[in-house]
Structure formats: structure tokens, C-alpha cells
Amino acid sequence: MSEYIPLLIKVAYFVAAVLFIVGLRRMSAPGTAKGGIIWAGFGMVLATLITFLTPHMGNYVLILAALVSATAIAWISGKKVAMTDMPQMVALYNGMGGGSAAFIGAMELYKVSNGHELSAIPMSLALIGVFIGAISLTGSLIAFGKLQGLIDKRYTFPGQNIFNGIFALAVIGFGIYTFGHMEAMNLWIFFGGALILGFLMTLPIGGADMPVVISLYNAFTGLAVSFEGYVLGNWAMIVAGMLVGAAGTLLTQLMAKAMNRSIANVLFGSMGGDDSGGAGGDQGEMKEIEGADAAIMMAFAERVVIVPGYGLAVAQAQHKLWEMTQLLTENGVDVKFAIHPVAGRMPGHMNVLLAEAGVPYDMIEDMEDINPQFKQTDVALVIGANDVVNPAARDDPNSSIYGMPILETDLAKNVIVIKRGRGTGFAGIQNGLFFKDNTKMLFGDAQDAIGELITGLKEL
Amino acid sequence: MIDGFVAVYVFMLAAFVGNEIISKVPVVLHTPLMSGSNFIHGIVLVGAMVALGHATTDLGKIFGFIAVFLGAGNAAGGYVVTERMLEMFKTKKKKDVKKDEGDKK
Numbered sequence: 001m002s003e004y005i006p007l008l009i010k011v012a013y014f015v016a017a018v019l020f021i022v023g024l025r026r027m028s029a030p031g032t033a034k035g036g037i038i039w040a041g042f043g044m045v046l047a048t049l050i051t052f053l054t055p056h057m058g059n060y061v062l063i064l065a066a067l068v069s070a071t072a073i074a075w076i077s078g079k080k081v082a083m084t085d086m087p088q089m090v091a092l093y094n095g096m097g098g099g100s101a102a103f104i105g106a107m108e109l110y111k112v113s114n115g116h117e118l119s120a121i122p123m124s125l126a127l128i129g130v131f132i133g134a135i136s137l138t139g140s141l142i143a144f145g146k147l148q149g150l151i152d153k154r155y156t157f158p159g160q161n162i163f164n165g166i167f168a169l170a171v172i173g174f175g176i177y178t179f180g181h182m183e184a185m186n187l188w189i190f191f192g193g194a195l196i197l198g199f200l201m202t203l204p205i206g207g208a209d210m211p212v213v214i215s216l217y218n219a220f221t222g223l224a225v226s227f228e229g230y231v232l233g234n235w236a237m238i239v240a241g242m243l244v245g246a247a248g249t250l251l252t253q254l255m256a257k258a259m260n261r262s263i264a265n266v267l268f269g270s271m272g273g274d275d276s277g278g279a280g281g282d283q284g285e286m287k288e289i290e291g292a293d294a295a296i297m298m299a300f301a302e303r304v305v306i307v308p309g310y311g312l313a314v315a316q317a318q319h320k321l322w323e324m325t326q327l328l329t330e331n332g333v334d335v336k337f338a339i340h341p342v343a344g345r346m347p348g349h350m351n352v353l354l355a356e357a358g359v360p361y362d363m364i365e366d367m368e369d370i371n372p373q374f375k376q377t378d379v380a381l382v383i384g385a386n387d388v389v390n391p392a393a394r395d396d397p398n399s400s401i402y403g404m405p406i407l408e409t410d411l412a413k414n415v416i417v418i419k420r421g422r423g424t425g426f427a428g429i430q431n432g433l434f435f436k437d438n439t440k441m442l443f444g445d446a447q448d449a450i451g452e453l454i455t456g457l458k459e460l
Numbered sequence: 461m462i463d464g465f466v467a468v469y470v471f472m473l474a475a476f477v478g479n480e481i482i483s484k485v486p487v488v489l490h491t492p493l494m495s496g497s498n499f500i501h502g503i504v505l506v507g508a509m510v511a512l513g514h515a516t517t518d519l520g521k522i523f524g525f526i527a528v529f530l531g532a533g534n535a536a537g538g539y540v541v542t543e544r545m546l547e548m549f550k551t552k553k554k555k556d557v558k559k560d561e562g563d564k565k
Contacts, residue, residue, distance in 0.1 A: 013506075020500050021477060027496040027546070028485040034546045037496055041539050044502060048535075051506045057513030059521060066512070066525045067505075070532035078540030089541050090495045093502075097534035100504045103527035104511050107520055114517075218498050225504045226474075230467055232507045238467065239474045240503040246478030247497050251490065254482075341487055348490035355548040366487065 005053050012050035013236035019043030020240045024247065047236050083356055084313040087349060088147035091140045091214045094221055098136025101224035101241075105130035106191055108231050113184045118231075123182070125227040127175050131194045133224035136217045138198030143214050155203040161268050164200050171197055201267065209266045211342060212255045216263065219248025255342065261404070286422065289440035291449060294416050295456025297440075301378035301414075303334045305370060307407055308354065311384015311420060313344055315446035318357035321383065324450055325359070327457040337363050338370040338380075338407050340388035371408050380412035382433075384419065384446050390431045401429055415439040418449040495542040502535030 023040030026032040048067075052060075074093065081089050105126040112118045118126070145151040157163075171193035178186040205213055222244030229237025256263050289297075298304050306325070312318060328335050337359060343350040354364060365373075374380065382389055385407075392399040393406045409415050410433050417434060419441060433439055442449050485493055508531040512524025 016503070020503070021481075024478075024493075024496060024500060025481050027493055027542075028481050028489060030486065030489060033489060033492060037499065037539065037542045037546055040496065040500055041543075044499070044505075044535055044539070047503060047506050048509070051509045054510055054513060057510070059512050059515060059524070062521060062525050063509050063512050063528055066528035067509070067532045070529040071536040074533040074535075074537030075540055078537045078544070081541075083544070086491070086495070086541055086545060089537065090491075090498050093534050093537035093541065094498045096530040096537070097498070097501050097504050100508050100527045100529075100531035100534060103523045103530065104504070104507050107511050107515065107523045107527070110517075110519065110523070215494055218494055218501075221504075222497070222501045225501045225507075226471065228504070228507055232510060234507050234510070235470070237503050237507050238470055240500050242471050242474035243478040243481075244497045244501040246475035247482040248478075248494070250479050250482045251485075251494055251497070255490070339487075344491075348488050348492065351488040352491060352545050352548055 002055075005055060009050050009053060010235070012046055013234070016043035016047040016236050017239040019046070020243060024243065082316065083353055084316060085148070086352070087211065087214065087344070088144045091143040091147065091217070094214065094218050095137045095140025095144065098133040098140065098217065098221040098224055100133075101221065101228045102130045102133030102137060102191070102194070104228045105133065105224075105231065106187060108228075109182060109187050110184060112182045113187060122231045124179060126231045127179060127190070129224045129227035129231070130191055131171070131175060132220045133228070134191060134194035135198035135201065136220040136224060138195045139202040139220075140198075140214065140217045142199060142202035143210055143217070146210060151203075160204055164197075167193075167200060168197055205266065209261070212252055212261070212263065212266045215248060215252040215255055216266075219245050219252055222246075222248050286434050286441045287439065289416065289442050291442060291452025292456040292459070294440065294442050295453045296460070297414060297416065298328060298333065298379050298381065298453070299331050299457055299460055301333055303336075303373075303377050304328060304379045304381060305336050305338050305374065305377045305409070305412065307338050307340070307380060307382045307385050307389060307409055308343060308350055309340075309383060309385020309388065310344055311386075311418070312446045313350070313353055314384065317383070317446040317450050318353045318359075320447060320450045320454065322354075322357040322359050324454050324457065325363075327454065331457070331460075335363065336365050336370065336373075338365055338367070338409075340367055340385070340407050341405075343385065343388060367405060367407055374408050374411040377412040378414060380409040380415045382409055382415060382417045382419075383450070386419075386431055387429065389433055390429060391433055392429065392431070395432075399429065409433065410436060410439075413438065416442055418442045418444065418446055420445055492542060492545040495538065495545060499535065499538030499542050502531060502538050505531030505535050507531075 019039050020043050023036045026036030026039060078089060108126050174193060175190050178190045202213060222241045226238050226241025226245055229241055252263060256266060325335050337354060339350050351364065387401060389407050389409045390401060391410045393401045393404040396402055415438060417439060434441060508527035512528050515521045515524040
């Protein structure tokens with residue numbers, strides 16, 4: 001019987017790989033998406049269980065302890081986290097995967113340093129896997145910290161790109177040296193260097209670019225998993241890792257394209273923070289409006305377009321927003337939601353939040369469809385969005401976000417902006433929209449401000 | 461050990477499949493899909509288990525433990541988060557039906 005076990009394992013890995021591909025395929029269409037993750041989940045459970053049968057294994061207690069504790073922690077934290085915090089959780093779990101691949105590579109190479117034989121191709125792939133896995137680990141941790149608000153500013157210094165570039169080349173060069181001199185100490189220095197590189201690369205990247213960065217590290221982890229799969233001779237890892245590596249790379253490009261930025265630009269062109277980002281205080285005064293007045297304005301409008309942004313998500317105000325929308329609809333107002341491709345912190349994030357609140361699909365419009373309609377819009381209600389409605393991206397070639405597609409709310413007849421304070425947005429750039437004559441500011445937390453609007457609408 | 465060139469073909473084919481799948485995805489699904497692909501590379505757990513299972517040195521065991529721990533976190537966390545996101549796409553329709561009925565009354 002036991003001679004069939006290696007074959008059984010191979011078959012199970014093959015089935016798992018097929019399930020992953022089918023699952024990913026289903027996840028890419030709205031109708032079948034829910035089932036897709038379940039297919040992939042079956043593949044994962046099958047592969048994990050069958051691995052316990054691998055011949056000549058030991059340390060079962062350690063394996064079970066790590067497996068059970070991590071599963072429990074991740075499962076509970078994943079269940080408890082608010083929908084708004086999903087992006088950073090994806091970053092965190094992704095970093096863990098990258099770290100796992102890097103540690104596997106380090107283990108295999110450590111064996112080589114103790115006299116174990118490994119031929120040139122797997123050894124080089126193991127080194128590359130350690131390198132990108134380590135970058136993915138620390139880089140994702142920084143991304144998590146930034147989105148979670150643990151790291152609230154960008155760390156930049158003059159010549160940073162050059163410094164990072166030299167550091168990266170040094171680590172890569174040392175990796176090549178380690179390839180020829182596989183000793184434990186060299187390996188640790190290389191591993192540590194790659195970990196530090198992940199920190200250095202991610203620290204200067206500003207908030208608006210964070211989705212692209214997370215997606216990039218997701219692709220990195222996929223590649224690292226695939227390469228370490230090759231070293232271990234594990235086909236499930238090779239196929240699944242490369243699948244994610246390719247899908248993640250394309251997804252990263254789609255996101256970067258949505259923001260009109262290249263991946264190189266995201267990684268090396270620090271964004272915002274400096275005063276070159278368009279004119280500052282000389283744009284006039286912001287005009288405040290009371291909740292009740294704003295409610296009247298909207299109630300008597302024919303057409304209202306709501307532009308939700310991250311501020312809405314932070315305040316968890318999507319349910320109240322839907323309540324307000326229903327009140328407006330009852331008053332005969334034509335209400336639409338306009339979603340910027342990168343609204344929230346990730347593409348599609350805002351769609352998920354609105355879906356959670358019960359907003360039907362047909363009220364939600366993509367940027368390309370809604371932009372020509374703003375001229376016929378009576379009120380554009382901007383909630384906690386900033387950079388994605390900044391006209392400087394269209395008009396000011398000197399602005400650091402110039403060229404990024406925006407929702408052209410400034411063309412609407414009236415604009416109401418719900419905003420927590422007078423500060424600049426995530427990209428740190430002043431927004432001319434807030435100073436326009438037809439723009440009124442409703443200052444406050446999105447939850448409270450929408451509450452005021454609802455009260456105002458009910459009193460009509 | 462795997463024949464090097466067979467692996468190159470598999471790398472290539474898997475890359476095309478991954479590319480092909482994503483190319484037609486609507487923006488609505490970008491975040492869930494990133495999360496879903498994040499879950500799929502949680503398969504690294506399997507490799508970590510094998511690596512720890514074969515570890516003999518203390519250092520190997522420590523590294524292996526970390527690798528299994530991180531890999532399992534990736535897989536379990538990735539699944540829960542993706543499932544929760546996609547759950548919303550499913551329950552949405554039911555809610556609408558109920559609301560429509562409520563409106564009629």
C-alpha cells in the first residue's frame with residue numbers, strides 16, 4: 001500500500017492545482033465569484049491533508065502546533081476585522097506567504113551550506129525566492145502599518161532613490177557572491193539585506209499608491225512560492241505560485257493604469273508632500289454649509305451623484321448613506337453613485353462596501369460612464385474623497401498627480417463636500433475643487449454629516 | 461528532482477493561464493480577486509510542512525516552524541477575508557428582493 005502514497009500525493013496536488021485554476025476563473029466573474037473561493041478552498045484543504053502522508057517526515061507535533069495556532073489566529077482576526085480594514089489584512093496575509101517562501105528557501109540553502117548537494121538551477125531559484133519573498137514580507141508589513149495608521153507619514157530623504165538603488169544592487173550582488181560561496185553567514189547577510197530592502201522600498205511610497213504596491217507584493221509572493229516549489233519539487237506550489245505571479249502582475253498593471261501611473265513611477269517616484277503639487281492657499285476661501293441646507297439642496301435637485309471615498313469607509317457610514325439615498329429616491333431625485341477605480345484604498349473596495357450596505361448594482365456607475373453626465377448633474381455629493389476629484393490632475397501639468405483620471409465633479413452645477421477637516425488628502429496635495437464658487441463644505445465625520453442630512457431630509 | 465525544462469514549460473503555461481483569467485475581470489472584483497489570489501499562494505503552506513517535516517537541525521526546525529506558521533496564516537486568513545468579501549455579492553440580491561417586496565406593501 002505504502003508504495004502508492006507518493007503517487008496519491010502527486011494526484012492530489014494535481015487536483016488541487018486544477019481546483020485553484022477553476023476557482024480563480026470563477027472568482028473573476030461576479031455571478032460565480034462566491035463559489036470560486038470555495039473551489040479553491042477545497043483544493044487547499046486537500047493539498048494540506050495529503051501532505052501529512054509524505055514519506056519520511058517527522059516533527060509532526062511542531063507542524064500541527066504551527067498549523068493549528070496560525071490557522072486559529074488568522075481565522076479569528078479575518079472574521080473580526082471590519083470590511084473597511086480588508087485591504088491591510090490582505091497585505092498582512094500576503095506578507096506572511098512571502099515570508100513563508102523566504103524561510104523555506106533559507107532552510108534549503110542552509111542545508112547546502114552544511115554540505116548538502118543542490119544543482120545550479122534550483123540553487124539560484126531558491127536564492128531568488130528568498131530575495132523576493134523577503135521583500136514581500138517586510139514590504140507588506142509596512143503597507144499594513146501605513147493602511148492601519150501605525151505609520152502615518154512617508155519617510156523620505158534626498159537621494160533616497162539612489163541610495164535604495166545602490167542598496168538593492170549590493171544585496172543582489174551579494175546574492176550572486178553567495179551563490180558561489182554558500183556559507184551560513186553569507187546566507188544570513190543576504191536574507192537580512194533583502195528584508196531591509198523591503199522596508200526601504202516601501203517606506204517612501206505614499207498612500208494613494210498603496211493598492212498598487214500591495215498588488216505588486218502579491219505577485220512577488222506568487223513568484224517566490226513558485227520558485228521555492230521548484231526547489232522542493234512540488235508541482236502544486238509551482239503551478240499555483242506562477243498562476244498568482246502572472247495574475248498579480250497583470251492586476252498590478254491594471255491598477256497602475258487606472259491611476260495613470262507606471263509601476264516604476266509608483267516605486268521610485270515619491271508622490272505628494274512637496275509644494276509643487278499645485279497652488280496652495282491663494283485659491284480663496286472654503287464655503288461652509290449646514291447639514292439642513294445641504295439636505296434641501298439635494299431634495300430639490302433632479303439629479304444627485306454621490307462620490308464615496310475612503311472617508312466614508314473609515315466612518316463606517318455606508319449604511320447611513322444608503323438610508324439617505326432611499327429618502328432622496330422617495331423624493332423623486334435621480335441618485336447615482338460614481339465610483340473611481342481606486343476609490344477606497346483598492347480597486348473595487350468601495351463597490352464591496354456599498355454592496356454590504358445593500359446598494360443595488362444599477363445605481364453604481366464607473367468613471368467612464370458617469371463623467372460625461374456631471375454637466376447635467378445638479379448636486380455632486382463628495383464624501384470623504386479628495387485626490388480622485390482633484391481637478392489639478394486634469395488641469396495642472398505641474399501637479400504630481402497630473403494625468404490621473406478623476407471624477408469630474410467640478411463640472412456639476414453644485415458640489416457638496418463632506419470632509420473631516422481642512423487638511424489635504426492622502427496624497428498630500430491641495431484640492432482646488434474645495435475652493436470653487438459652487439462648492440460648499442460640510443465639515444464633520446461622514447457618519448455625523450450624513451446623519452444631519454438624513455435629519456434634514458426627514459424634516460422637509 | 462524535476463527536469464529543468466519541463467518546469468520552464470509549466471512556468472510559461474501557468475503564467476499564460478493566470479494572465480488570461482485576469483484580463484477580463486470587472487473592476488468590481490479587483491479587490492476580492494487580489495484577495496483570492498493571495499489565498500491561492502497560501503499553498504506555500506504545503507512546502508513549509510514538507511520542509512519542517514524533513515528538518516533535522518534545531519535551526520531548521522525553528523525556520524520550518526516559522527514557515528508553517530506564516531504559510532498557514534496566509535492560507536487561513538486569505539480564505540476568510542476573500543469569503544467575507546464575496547459573501548456580499550451573493551446576499552445582495554436577496555436583500556433587494558425583500559426590499560422590493562417591502563416597497564410594494
